[in-house]
Amino acid sequence: PVNLPEKAGIYVVPGRPELKLRVFVHHAKGGKPGKPQPTPTPTPTTVCTLEDPQSDALSGVEYWYLPNFVNYYLNVASVPSSVGSQNLYNIASDSFREWTGAIENSVTLNMAGETPLSVARLDGHNIITWGRARSGTLGVTYIWYYSTGLVAEVDTIMNKKYPWSWSNPDTWDNLICAYPDSYDAQNILTHELGHWFGVDDDYDSYHKHNTMYGYGSVMETKKNTLTNGDISAVKSKY
Template sequence: MKRLTLLLLAVLLLLIAAVPSSARPAAGKDTVRLKVFVHYPRFGKPPQPPKGPKPPTPGTCDPTSEDSIDHYGLGGWRLSGLVEYQVNEGTIPASVQDPLDAIANSFQVWEAQAQGEVGFAYGGSTRVKVARNDGLHIVAWGNVSLRDAIAVTYIWYYPSTGDVVDVDTIMNVRLPWSYTRVTDPDQADQVCGDLYSYEAQNILTHELGHWMGLDDLYDSMDKDLTMYGYGDKGELKKETLGLGDMLGIGELY
């Protein structure tokens, strides 16, 4: 009987060893989940445009009037430590002057609120221009599946721990883009940029809020917060955080 038990145990051990390691879940880790954020124009998803050419439509200059709203939403993940990001410099529209400054400024807005728990470092240019779970955290301009979207951010993370695996942001290359350098960054929410284009730093600052772990807000009273889910041409006010944005980051970091 003892010999039979030992024989069965040996067979069981052989069967376990035969299972490929890739088929066995890593200890303490669950399945990676993907969350996608779509940033639409200010008035939501617009109707399909009529056929034929049409003149460009300007945005509306709407400076901040009330950013002391304390609303925020959490996505279920957070970054930690030094995060290296890469930019596909070859995809940046020529209309965006000093694009790396605009991008670096966007990261700095959030790093300044992270209490030293998160830092960002530019890892150089990349040729990657599509979102994929490859361990590279990229910012690129490219075609997005939803033609009217301003930008799309993809977050891969473990739901049980909130650990981020990968994150990418793709800005819609079909849309007009610009960069407005504001002399006093603290006044960015009181001025507007080119009303015929989306301002790169403004839009990316919103997208990076998702990287940090914040969700979109869609109530009209939240329109002056960085994490308000709609954007507009000429808008700069997302470059400065409102109360709700800072409270959300304060809960995460």
């Protein structure tokens, strides 16, 4: 298999001159993996005093766009036990729904099945998986696109080296909750999926409340929902 770059940037695709590859790297705030969980692992308790501030800061957009219908595949077996493998179905669909809802469902995302793949590669399958990534990286999204801007394929890899959790928003009862000392799967995946739709990372403090802010933090779930700036950005493309 071809070793793909793990540094953010735009790359040529060997043997496929009609394609370009864009790599996005979502950085961990602070940059290092968390401490491994002790054994036996204590039952974590959610913190429900968090905020989800609104932001009108307009997120940047990129050149590509998704086709009207997209199949994606989930590596359920790769999901950390602290997240729950079967929860990935809901996490992915809810994360996609934030983006499709913002563009009045002009793009349909269809969960087409499971995949054993945990490595990004150009093979016609759009995958979401946990796998290997460089230290300091929470997630990497690879986007292959044509000169027209039409997306050919997207793969998202979540870094298995980090401590992960999932705080189910259905249980929040009008609060905003997250588990301490870990990265929330839906929080980070919603950010990664923004790249599928052509929305860029933003790194300045003006965008710190946006879903597309380029850094992720532990005990954070505010990226689950899009800000006005995120919505305006994706609506400008579809």
